[in-house]
Amino acid sequence: MLRALQRRLIWPLAIVVPACAAAWSWDRLESAGSQDGPGASVLYLPSGRYLKAASLGFPEVLADAIYIWSIQYYSNYTAADRFAYLDHIYSGVITELDPHYVDPYLIGSLIMSTEAGDHEMALRLLDKGIAANPHEWILPFEAGFTCYNDIKDFQRAAAYFEKAIANPEAPGAIRRMHAEMFNKLGDKRASLDYWLEVHETADDAYVEDISWRHVHDLRIEIDLQTLREALEAWKSSPRGAGQYPQSLLELVRAGVISREPIDPDGVAYAYDPATGQVRSASPFRLYRRGPA
Amino acid sequence: MKIMAIAANTFKEAIRDRILYLLLAFAILMIGASRLLSLMTVGSEEKIVKDIGLASIALFGVAVAIFVGVGLVFKEIEKRTVYTLVSKPIRRSQFILGKYCGLVLVLAVNLAVMTAVFYLVLIQRGWMDWRLTGAIWLTFIELMLVTAIAILFSSFSTPILSSLFTVTFFIIGHLSWGLRLMADKVEGVAAKFLCEFFYRVLPNLELLNMRGRAVHGLELPESQMAFATLYGLSYTAVLLALAVATFRRRDFL
Numbered sequence: 001m002l003r004a005l006q007r008r009l010i011w012p013l014a015i016v017v018p019a020c021a022a023a024w025s026w027d028r029l030e031s032a033g034s035q036d037g038p039g040a041s042v043l044y045l046p047s048g049r050y051l052k053a054a055s056l057g058f059p060e061v062l063a064d065a066i067y068i069w070s071i072q073y074y075s076n077y078t079a080a081d082r083f084a085y086l087d088h089i090y091s092g093v094i095t096e097l098d099p100h101y102v103d104p105y106l107i108g109s110l111i112m113s114t115e116a117g118d119h120e121m122a123l124r125l126l127d128k129g130i131a132a133n134p135h136e137w138i139l140p141f142e143a144g145f146t147c148y149n150d151i152k153d154f155q156r157a158a159a160y161f162e163k164a165i166a167n168p169e170a171p172g173a174i175r176r177m178h179a180e181m182f183n184k185l186g187d188k189r190a191s192l193d194y195w196l197e198v199h200e201t202a203d204d205a206y207v208e209d210i211s212w213r214h215v216h217d218l219r220i221e222i223d224l225q226t227l228r229e230a231l232e233a234w235k236s237s238p239r240g241a242g243q244y245p246q247s248l249l250e251l252v253r254a255g256v257i258s259r260e261p262i263d264p265d266g267v268a269y270a271y272d273p274a275t276g277q278v279r280s281a282s283p284f285r286l287y288r289r290g291p292a
Numbered sequence: 293m294k295i296m297a298i299a300a301n302t303f304k305e306a307i308r309d310r311i312l313y314l315l316l317a318f319a320i321l322m323i324g325a326s327r328l329l330s331l332m333t334v335g336s337e338e339k340i341v342k343d344i345g346l347a348s349i350a351l352f353g354v355a356v357a358i359f360v361g362v363g364l365v366f367k368e369i370e371k372r373t374v375y376t377l378v379s380k381p382i383r384r385s386q387f388i389l390g391k392y393c394g395l396v397l398v399l400a401v402n403l404a405v406m407t408a409v410f411y412l413v414l415i416q417r418g419w420m421d422w423r424l425t426g427a428i429w430l431t432f433i434e435l436m437l438v439t440a441i442a443i444l445f446s447s448f449s450t451p452i453l454s455s456l457f458t459v460t461f462f463i464i465g466h467l468s469w470g471l472r473l474m475a476d477k478v479e480g481v482a483a484k485f486l487c488e489f490f491y492r493v494l495p496n497l498e499l500l501n502m503r504g505r506a507v508h509g510l511e512l513p514e515s516q517m518a519f520a521t522l523y524g525l526s527y528t529a530v531l532l533a534l535a536v537a538t539f540r541r542r543d544f545l
Contacts, residue, residue: 053470056466056467057466057497058347060339060343061347064344067333067336067340068340071332071334072332100504100508103336107335
């Protein structure tokens with residue numbers, strides 16, 4: 001009886017006891033594990049060029065797997081030195097395995113820029129993506145936005161936006177950002193030209209209205225700047241002898257300016273000969289600029 | 293006609309071996325992947341589902357080609373059924389070609405069903421792109437070539453050795469470009485010649501790999517597709533001729 005019971009129990013016990021031991025040790029190892037997050041060893045993968053050879057014709061699938069892993073890994077905020085291999089993972093591994101895979105360029109640069117704060121690293125990754133995928137407008141757009149929003153390098157931003165808008169599929173908003181970069185750079189005439197182009201080719205009422213506001217205000221700013229320079233030139237000339245002209249028409253007659261400018265609303269600029277102050281009678285259309 | 297009879301028999305045999313269970317695994321993998329990926333990734337779902345689909349079609353196909361292919365001829369010899377066959381008015385070439393056609397038929401059915409499941413998932417998610425068919429076609433050509441390698445080894449070796457050889461050839465087929473690089477690096481005319489020789493002689497399976505281009509929606513040039521198909525079929529023909537020549541020398545009596 002006892003022997004029969006022993007015989008009956010021996011095999012279940014032979015399974016249950018080691019299974020419990022395995023579960024217990026697994027739990028201990030898990031709780032004592034590093035803070036690096038699951039699969040941290042992926043960080044030390046060799047270059048994607050070698051992995052590509054080892055993937056036996058399936059580099060895209062390997063790139064997918066490492067990309068999915070990277071999303072989980074970089075979502076773990078407790079991992080120590082989590083940005084140490086950021087460049088290697090995105091630039092050295094995933095995008096080497098599959099250079100046409102656009103999302104890793106976007107997400108990788110976002111992590112580099114927003115979380116690691118290394119904007120230049122992000123731009124290097126995006127440059128690599130642009131070189132491998134010249135038909136993708138989103139990559140130069142992202143690079144341009146990083147230059148504009150994060151490092152305030154409007155010159156580089158304008159160059160990236162120009163690359164993006166060379167693609168006919170690029171959304172119209174990028175053309176507006178491109179035009180505005182020149183305004184930020186202080187080149188109001190170039191900005192006006194680009195805004196005019198946006199206005200003339202606008203295909204909806206919103207774009208038509210917003211581009212008109214920019215054109216309107218830029219024209220006023222350019223006119224005011226031209227008039228102020230002309231007034232100062234008059235004042236310092238022998239004819240002005242330290243005085244401002246009595247009217248703006250005098251500047252035209254003297255050939256300092258070709259014609260008396262009219263603001264975009266068709267109203268002449270207000271001029272005070274006593275102080276030499278010139279201003280627009282029409283208010284700016286963009287509230288952020290304040291009164292003219 | 294005799295070839296077709298042997299092919300039909302080989303097909304039935306494979307079906308009896310429950311090869312089609314693989315299709316169920318593929319369907320589960322595809323549907324599961326398309327559902328689960330949205331939890332795991334940021335963007336790229338479409339690209340990943342397409343990658344997994346194409347890779348699974350190829351890998352499941354290669355697994356069938358190798359592990360069924362290497363046993364095709366050997367099993368007949370081991371079970372001594374080959375004696376009955378060769379004593380009948382059937383040429384050895386007909387026997388090998390019949391076996392080959394039967395397995396290719398199995399692969400074609402497998403591939404067709406897997407492609408249908410794959411396309412259903414893509415259509416359901418609104419990601420269908422017919423350019424993928426070009427990549428799947430070349431995968432089929434690759435499977436035909438791998439099957440021919442398996443049959444060749446199966447005609448003179450045991451299944452274990454044949455699978456090792458075939459898997460090795462499959463790996464070499466995807467790495468043969470390395471021989472070209474090696475030819476540039478090694479010194480000595482003989483070494484260079486050997487590298488160049490093996491580069492040209494060994495199968496270059498990367499020529500049949502358009503999966504990446506198809507997934508990214510890049511153009512699959514018609515001429516490239518045609519030449520890749522011609523390359524795969526010609527190479528397969530050479531391997532089958534070698535298999536027949538090897539099998540003809542075997543003495544079963």
